[in-house]
Amino acid sequence: MNRALVPLGMEAAFEGYIARAVREEIGRLGEYYAGSRRSFWVTEDAAGALVGTFGLTGQETAVDGRLGEVL
Incomplete structure (x- = not known):
């Protein structure tokens, strides 16, 4: 996830996306893909x-x- 590519004004939405992705998938790869x-x-x-x-x-x-x- 590259923060440098986030359009101006979308930073908060992108940070929310990162938090959700880590919580729901990236942070639990073994469980998610099992x-x-x-x-x-x-x-x-x-x-x-x-x-x-x-x-x-x-x-x-x-x-x-x-x-x-x-x-």
């Missing part, structure tokens, strides 16, 4: 440094073959 049709991957380079992450949540039932959410 359910069925959910996955979370972490990519590291050869030295073990973080390269990136990818989270995926799907619908409980397939809907026209669409993914639920890609983070």
Whole structure:
């Protein structure tokens, strides 16, 4: 989350979004992605440094073959 990209006047809304994201998802990754049709991957380079992450949540039932959410 890059605060430098927040439009002027939207700072408070963005901070609220960050707090909610940490509370509801980022702060509890193991629990959030433990359910069925959910996955979370972490990519590291050869030295073990973080390269990136990818989270995926799907619908409980397939809907026209669409993914639920890609983070």
